[in-house]
Amino acid sequence: MRHPWTLGAKLLVCGLCLLGVMGAGTAASFYNLRSLSDTSQALEARATFAADILHAETLFNELFFGERSQIMAAYANDPKLHERWVKRNADNQAALTALLDKSAEATTSAREAEQIRDLRKTLGEWQALYPRVLDALKRGDYTEAYKLSDVAGKPIRDTSRALFAELSKQNAADVALRSEAASSAYRMASLLLGLIGLVSIPVFGTVFVVVRRSTAALRRMTGQLREGAQQVAVAAGQLATASQALSDGATREAAALEESSASIEELSGETATNATEADEVAGLMQSIDHEVASANESLQHMVTSMRSIVDSSHSVSKIIKTINEIAFQTNILALNAAVEAARAGEVGAGFAVVADEVRSLAQRAAQAAHDTEALIEASTSNAEGGASHVGDVTRAVETFTESLGKVRGIAVHVSETSRHQASGLTQIRQAVREMEQVTQHTAATAEETAAATEELNAQATMSLDLVQQLEQVVGATGGASPVTRRAAPRPGQPPLKQAA
Numbered sequence: 001m002r003h004p005w006t007l008g009a010k011l012l013v014c015g016l017c018l019l020g021v022m023g024a025g026t027a028a029s030f031y032n033l034r035s036l037s038d039t040s041q042a043l044e045a046r047a048t049f050a051a052d053i054l055h056a057e058t059l060f061n062e063l064f065f066g067e068r069s070q071i072m073a074a075y076a077n078d079p080k081l082h083e084r085w086v087k088r089n090a091d092n093q094a095a096l097t098a099l100l101d102k103s104a105e106a107t108t109s110a111r112e113a114e115q116i117r118d119l120r121k122t123l124g125e126w127q128a129l130y131p132r133v134l135d136a137l138k139r140g141d142y143t144e145a146y147k148l149s150d151v152a153g154k155p156i157r158d159t160s161r162a163l164f165a166e167l168s169k170q171n172a173a174d175v176a177l178r179s180e181a182a183s184s185a186y187r188m189a190s191l192l193l194g195l196i197g198l199v200s201i202p203v204f205g206t207v208f209v210v211v212r213r214s215t216a217a218l219r220r221m222t223g224q225l226r227e228g229a230q231q232v233a234v235a236a237g238q239l240a241t242a243s244q245a246l247s248d249g250a251t252r253e254a255a256a257l258e259e260s261s262a263s264i265e266e267l268s269g270e271t272a273t274n275a276t277e278a279d280e281v282a283g284l285m286q287s288i289d290h291e292v293a294s295a296n297e298s299l300q301h302m303v304t305s306m307r308s309i310v311d312s313s314h315s316v317s318k319i320i321k322t323i324n325e326i327a328f329q330t331n332i333l334a335l336n337a338a339v340e341a342a343r344a345g346e347v348g349a350g351f352a353v354v355a356d357e358v359r360s361l362a363q364r365a366a367q368a369a370h371d372t373e374a375l376i377e378a379s380t381s382n383a384e385g386g387a388s389h390v391g392d393v394t395r396a397v398e399t400f401t402e403s404l405g406k407v408r409g410i411a412v413h414v415s416e417t418s419r420h421q422a423s424g425l426t427q428i429r430q431a432v433r434e435m436e437q438v439t440q441h442t443a444a445t446a447e448e449t450a451a452a453t454e455e456l457n458a459q460a461t462m463s464l465d466l467v468q469q470l471e472q473v474v475g476a477t478g479g480a481s482p483v484t485r486r487a488a489p490r491p492g493q494p495p496l497k498q499a500a
Contacts, residue, residue: 015207039178039179039181039182039185040182042108042178043175043178043179043182045106046108046171046174046175048106049103049106049107049171050168050171050172050175052099052102052106053103053164053168053171054168055099056096056100056103056119056164057160057161057164057168059092059095059096059099060096060123060164062088062089062092063089063092063093063126063130064126064149064153064157066088066089066092067089067130067133067149067153068149069085070082070085070086070089070133071133071142071145071146071149074137074142074145075142082137086134089130093123093127096123097123100116103116104116104117104120108174109170111170112167115163115166115167116167118159118163119160119163119164122156122159122160122163125156126153126156126160129148129152129153129156132148133145133148133149133153136148218470222467222470225463225467225470226464226467229460229463229464229467230464232456232460232463233457233460233461233464236456236457236460237457239449239453239456240450240453240454240456240457243446243447243449243450243453244450246442246446246449247443247450250439250440250442250443250446253439253443254436254440254443257432257435257436257439258436261432261433261436264425264428264432265429268422268425268428268429271418271421271422271425272422275415275418275419275421275422278411278414278415278418279415281415282408282412282414282415285404285408285411286408288343288344288408289401289405289408291340291343291344292340292344292400292401292404293401294340295337295351296394296397296401298336298337299337299393299397300394301333302330305326305329308326323365323366324370326362326365327363327365327366328362328366330358330359330361330362330365331359331363333358334355334356334359334362335355335359337352337355337358338352338359341355347400347404348400350396351393351396351397351400354389354392354393354396357389358386361382361383361386364382365382365383
């Protein structure tokens with residue numbers, strides 16, 4: 001699968017091509033320019049060499065001319081002119097010797113070096129002949145001096161002229177050759193520069209097209225980035241506001257749950273106390289139930305006894321002793337009933353009165369038994385009334401026993417209900433504690449979310465700044481207005497949307 005070339009790859013390839021072309025052209029041009037510079041320096045050296053050779057030839061000719069001038073000055077008997085030419089020839093000899101030494105160093109071939117050596121040799125021959133001419137002039141033998149200068153010096157002059165001519169010819173040929181090389185190098189450099197120009201035109205065109213297309217793509221992307229950054233900034237602002245509101249609400253909810261937890265804790269303690277007291281009341285009611293059952297049984301015995309008294313009241317003589325015993329037992333039972341009634345409290349108040357009356361009747365019965373038999377009828381009547389009262393008391397005790405059973409059932413139900421309420425409150429307290437922990441965690445998370453959204457908002461603002469810088473780089477203009485934070489939507493209100 002072929003992947004599209006990225007902007008960096010395109011610019012890199014174009015840059016490498018351009019650098020390759022320019023590098024190759026620059027290297028070739030540098031090489032040609034270096035060759036041209038070397039050729040120019042060589043031509044300059046050859047021109048200097050040619051000038052030196054020409055100067056040397058001129059000095060050689062001046063030596064020959066000075067020699068003739070000395071002969072003519074001596075023949076004309078002009079000592080000053082003669083001495084002036086002698087001095088001038090001496091200076092020319094020194095200058096020619098130095099010039100030949102310099103030219104020997106500037107030679108570029110073995111043939112030139114050999115020719116310079118031949119010129120030195122020729123100069124030596126003239127320097128050997130020149131003193132003989134001066135001696136002939138001193139002797140006044142002008143003919144001998146002329147012959148030495150003209151005849152003996154002619155081969156020297158011819159040799160020097162031939163050597164100088166050959167050196168000039170060789171130098172001219174070398175100069176022509178180097179000039180041709182310089183022209184070739186110049187033409188090659190011009191050709192390379194032309195080729196670089198021709199190759200650079202399409203390369204620069206390609207670079208221009210790539211940069212133009214890439215800039216257009218970057219402008220589109222910067223526009224999209226700006227829109228995305230603005231939407232992110234708006235969403236971050238809304239999220240920050242919502243997170244702050246959630247954090248405040250979670251904090252208030254945590255405080256409310258903490259107060260509720262304290263209230264439920266207090267209510268749970270009170271419910272547990274009520275359950276304990278209800279258990280105690282149920283235990284007391286059960287004990288009272290047993291005691292009332294015992295009293296009821298005693299009352300049943302009392303009813304039986306009273307019936308026996310009524311049935312036996314007609315047999316006074318036989319039952320006096322029995323009456324005394326029954327009176328005694330009745331007194332004890334009355335005492336027990338009074339005690340039980342005192343234990344029963346307000347509920348047993350009526351029973352206590354009856355018990356006191358029974359005891360009084362028992363005492364009176366005993367007293368009557370002891371007093372007179374005549375009072376048996378009254379005692380019998382009183383016994384019948386006592387039996388009636390005992391029946392009433394029995395019915396009252398039975399009603400009281402039934403009510404007491406209901407109260408005991410209610411107390412047991414209250415105890416069980418209190419225990420269930422205490423257990424339920426314990427579970428509610430545990431659930432409230434867990435809700436409080438969750439709410440506190442939610443509040444902490446909301447605060448962290450608010451901080452994160454603030455950071456996200458800052459990053460979105462930074463992204464917008466970077467997008468603006470990128471737009472300045474690519475030459476794009478941002479069409480969107482600056483981003484401002486929006487308030488969070490109210491409960492029940494739909495979230496805000498970024499306008500397209």
